[in-house]
Amino acid sequence: MLSRLSLLARPALCGTGAGKGVRVVSTLPEMPPCDFQPTPYKGISYEQAMQARQTVLTPALLTYYKKPVMVYQGHMQWLWDVHGQRYLDLFAGIVTVSVGHCHPKVKEAAKQQLDLLWHTTNVYMHPPIHEYAEKLTAKLPGDLKVCYFTNSGSEANDLAILMARLHTGCYDVLSFRNAYHGASPYTMGLTAHSTWTYNLASGFGHHHTMNPDVYRGLWGGAHCRDSPVQTDRSCACAAGECMAKDMYLEQLQEVLRYSTGKRIAGFFAEAIQGVGGAVQYPKGFLKEAFALVREKGGICISDEVQAGFGRLGSHFWGFQTHDVMPDMVVMAKGIGNGYPLAAVVTTPEIAKSMTQALHLNTFGGNPVACAVGSSVLDVMEEEGTQQNSAEVGTYFLLELAKLRDEFPVVGDVRGKGLMIGLELVKDKNTREPLPGPDVISIWEDIKDMGVLIGKGGFYGNVFRIKPPMCLNKQDVDFGVAIIRRALEKYCEQTQDTKAAAVS
Numbered sequence: 001m002l003s004r005l006s007l008l009a010r011p012a013l014c015g016t017g018a019g020k021g022v023r024v025v026s027t028l029p030e031m032p033p034c035d036f037q038p039t040p041y042k043g044i045s046y047e048q049a050m051q052a053r054q055t056v057l058t059p060a061l062l063t064y065y066k067k068p069v070m071v072y073q074g075h076m077q078w079l080w081d082v083h084g085q086r087y088l089d090l091f092a093g094i095v096t097v098s099v100g101h102c103h104p105k106v107k108e109a110a111k112q113q114l115d116l117l118w119h120t121t122n123v124y125m126h127p128p129i130h131e132y133a134e135k136l137t138a139k140l141p142g143d144l145k146v147c148y149f150t151n152s153g154s155e156a157n158d159l160a161i162l163m164a165r166l167h168t169g170c171y172d173v174l175s176f177r178n179a180y181h182g183a184s185p186y187t188m189g190l191t192a193h194s195t196w197t198y199n200l201a202s203g204f205g206h207h208h209t210m211n212p213d214v215y216r217g218l219w220g221g222a223h224c225r226d227s228p229v230q231t232d233r234s235c236a237c238a239a240g241e242c243m244a245k246d247m248y249l250e251q252l253q254e255v256l257r258y259s260t261g262k263r264i265a266g267f268f269a270e271a272i273q274g275v276g277g278a279v280q281y282p283k284g285f286l287k288e289a290f291a292l293v294r295e296k297g298g299i300c301i302s303d304e305v306q307a308g309f310g311r312l313g314s315h316f317w318g319f320q321t322h323d324v325m326p327d328m329v330v331m332a333k334g335i336g337n338g339y340p341l342a343a344v345v346t347t348p349e350i351a352k353s354m355t356q357a358l359h360l361n362t363f364g365g366n367p368v369a370c371a372v373g374s375s376v377l378d379v380m381e382e383e384g385t386q387q388n389s390a391e392v393g394t395y396f397l398l399e400l401a402k403l404r405d406e407f408p409v410v411g412d413v414r415g416k417g418l419m420i421g422l423e424l425v426k427d428k429n430t431r432e433p434l435p436g437p438d439v440i441s442i443w444e445d446i447k448d449m450g451v452l453i454g455k456g457g458f459y460g461n462v463f464r465i466k467p468p469m470c471l472n473k474q475d476v477d478f479g480v481a482i483i484r485r486a487l488e489k490y491c492e493q494t495q496d497t498k499a500a501a502v503s
Contacts, residue, residue, distance in 0.1 A: 028481050031086065031450055032474045036075040041082045046070050064455075065447055066440075074101025077468045077475060079452065087447075088467075090479055091454040095274060095306045095419070095466040098334030099379045103470075106337050109375035110368055117367045122149075123360065128370035135374055137345060139316060142325055146351035148344045149365035153305040153332030154182030156342040157268070160301050160330050161186050163346065164266035166353035168297055171205045172264040174255065178211040178458055180275035181268055181303055190268055193276065193458060205265075209255045211273075212248035212281040215412045215423065216431055219244035224282040226321055228394050229401045229413045232428070245282035252289055256296055263297035266328075271318025274306035277457025278421025278464060280414055286322040299350065302326035305342075306419065309334040310380060311469060313390030313417030321416065334469075337376045341369040385469040392471050393417035399480045400465075407487045409434055420465040422483075423457065433459035438490065445486035451479050 044052075049070055053063065069087070073080045077100060079087045089101070099106065113128065122129055133147045148163075150156045165171055173190065175181060181190040188197055189206035214220030214231055221235025224244050237243050256264070269286060273279040290300045307318030308331050315321050317329070327350060332342035340363075363369075380386065397415060400422055404410040411425030424434035424442070439461050446453060454464030463483075467475075 028449075028485055029478055031088070032472075032478055034075070034078050034086065036078065038073045038075070038080045038084075041072050041084070043072065043082070046082055065444060069447065069452070076100035076103070076470050086450065088451045088475055088479055090465050090467040090471075091452050092466055092468045093338055094333070094454065095311075095464075096333040097338045097468045098309055098311070099337050099376055099383065099385055100468045100470040101338070103337060103379060105379050106372055106375045109371045110339070113368045113371035119363070119366055119368075121360070121362055122365045126367050128367045128374065129365040132370040132374045135377055136343065139377065140329065140345055141320075143347040143349075144326075144329055144345050146346055146348055148346075148351075148354070148361075149369070150332075150342045150344070150361050151340045151363050151369075152182075152342050153303075153330065154184045154187050155361070155364075156305070156330045156332055156344050157181045157190065157303065158184045158186040160268070160328055160344050161190070161266075163328065163344065163350060163353055164299050164301065166356060167350045168263065168265045168299065170261065170263045170265040170297065172207060172260040173205060174207050174209060174252075174260070174264065174267040174293070174298070176211045176269065176273070176276075177208045178213065178276040178279060179208070179268070179270065179273060181270075195458065195460075196275070207255055207259045210248060210251035211276070211279065212244070212285050213279045214244050214282055215279075215414065217244075217248070219247045220282075225280045225414060226283050227280060227414055227416050228397045229404075229415075231412060231414075232404075242282045242284060245285045245288070248282065248285060249288055249292070252292060256292060260296070264293065266299045266301050267293040268301045268303055270303045270305075271307040271312065271321055272416065272419050274419075274464075274466075275456050277423065277462035278415045278419060279457075280416070281322075286319075287324050290324050290326075299327035300324070301328045301330060303330050305330060305332040306334075306466070309376075310386030310389055311417050311419050311466070313386060313393050316386055335376065336369060336372050339369055339372040341366075341373050380469075383470070388471070389417040389469050392473055392476060393420065395473055396420060396465070396471075396476045396480070399476060400483075403480070403484060403487065406484075407491065409438075409487065409490065415465075418465075418467055418469055418471065421457070422463040422465065424461045424463070433457075433461040436460055441493075442486045442490050445489055446482055449482045449485065451482045453483075 070082045071079045072082050079089045137145045175190045177192045179192050181187045188202040192208040214224040220231055220233045221244055222230055293300055302319040304318050310316050312318055312321055319326050328346040330344055335341050400413045404413050409424050411428050412423040414421050424439050426432045426434050456462050456464045
């Protein structure tokens with residue numbers, strides 16, 4: 001691996017301003033050391049797995065990369081493929097591995113519970129579900145004290161819609177355009193991202209308000225975001241004021257005024273949009289939006305599937321960064337560090353609405369899942385993952401911001417803690433997205449040099465950087481160096497293509 005990286009440290013055309021068109025040498029650091037030794041791989045061959053994926057798995061299954069990575073072992077922030085190649089994982093299994101791949105303490109908790117009881121359904125009492133529910137609700141403020149356990153974020157959001165409708169006696173539910181809240185029949189109506197929706201009648205009772213995206217949206221300024229890095233848009237707002245926030249609130253009022261009934265069931269929002277490309281709203285927007293929703297009788301639901309559990313650094317829950325108190329919190333992904341586990345936590349009053357009929361989730365609150373979830377909370381407390389997200393995430397954002405200043409194709413860097421987006425553009429002034437093939441070329445090079453990142457946003461032009469929260473600054477330096485080298489290579493190829501066209 002290291003010899004391959006050293007071959008890639010060659011001159012490239014890159015840069016803006018005084019350095020534009022000048023060949024510079026990017027010196028790549030060695031991949032940070034790791035004392036973990038993976039076990040030799042002895043399973044199905046890569047070729048056989050590819051054949052199976054093409055014949056016996058659904059053709060709708062998304063597969064990353066032209067030559068897919070076949071991962072077989074992980075340790076903390078590292079992954080190994082079947083060929084023995086090590087990768088720095090900056091995507092965490094789609095923002096799911098929170099405290100590290102196969103974390104020793106979490107792994108041991110799962111093993112101990114497997115020796116006792118795998119499954120019984122929660123119509124019977126078993127210790128783990130009660131112990132875990134008490135520990136989880138202790139992390140939440142106010143009257144958020146009643147848990148419903150499920151297995152995935154889609155299931156949890158689906159249940160939250162049902163609970164909101166039962167409790168209010170109303171049907172209309174709101175979410176943002178560009179939002180992703182799942183792919184079940186109910187949640188597909190919440191999801192306002194055509195990339196992920198089918199041409200079916202899934203939107204009945206769902207309404208989407210304008211996405212308050214201060215970079216790509218109609219309004220945005222230089223001080224809108226709760227982030228170490230702001231947009232490059234100009235701003236004439238006085239201190240403490242935000243015109244963008246007010247304009248997006250007017251759009252929400254329009255939807256409430258003209259598209260819904262006199263009362264609504266609820267409103268779903270992520271603290272920072274995940275699949276949508278790490279989109280952040282104007283400061284203060286969500287607090288005023290919650291007030292408008294409550295005026296219409298709706299309840300406010302915080303989707304913490306990606307932003308929760310300390311990932312944003314300053315607070316344990318994403319909604320706390322907006323100074324709001326939701327009526328219901330949906331959580332998944334990082335809750336189980338990769339183990340199938342999700343939950344809806346709400347107030348006792350709202351929870352009573354589910355007693356109108358029998359309700360059961362066969363695997364929700366499974367003994368092993370609850371043992372894992374409990375151990376994850378312990379590790380977060382013992383290892384200070386929230387503080388690490390704040391410190392390492394801020395460092396990461398500021399280092400990536402240097403790339404925005406250096407490269408004409410990096411239009412925006414945004415996020416908070418270890419929930420980061422880097423948006424690629426063809427033109428910084430118009431914010432025209434970089435074409436898909438160009439984005440993929442850079443993304444593939446990053447993978448080939450040993451770093452795995454996600455890709456999202458409506459145009460697929462946002463690099464999603466959301467690693468396990470055990471990441472350190474040495475890892476950040478390596479990851480940024482690899483991204484820089486891939487951008488340099490792209491700049492060089494673009495310049496060479498232009499030169500060839502002129503000649």
